Amino acid sequence: MVEKTIRLTGISANSIEDAVQLAVARASVTITGIHSAKVIGIEAEIEDKRVTRWKVTVNCTFRVTESLHE
Template sequence: MSENVYKTIELTGASTAGIEDAIQNAIAKASKTIHNMRWFQIIETRGSIEGDKVGKWQVTMKLGFTLNG
């Protein structure tokens, strides 16, 4: 990590496929407006239940990127 300054934001991604896919969805969406993303950290994993199955997996993560990179 250089002497750069990093900013961390909090996002929640969702997916019917599973935990990893919910994270990928959030990163893909964020990449449209944020460049120089560097890392993420899972904060919370939740999901909706429909009948007797998981409906959507919902993963909240912190996402760090270089500020004015």
């Protein structure tokens, strides 16, 4: 069995969790079977002394599946 990992940064106006969710949702447009997202970096964008956006970098991992030609 082989797994593949890709690195993405999700950006949310609300929370770290939402940023992770957005990254996973976007990756799921073209990848099926993502089973884990390891948070490897968090950055908060600040405007006027307030956090405006959370930028969370994750390693999304999915299993590489084999296709059989019938």
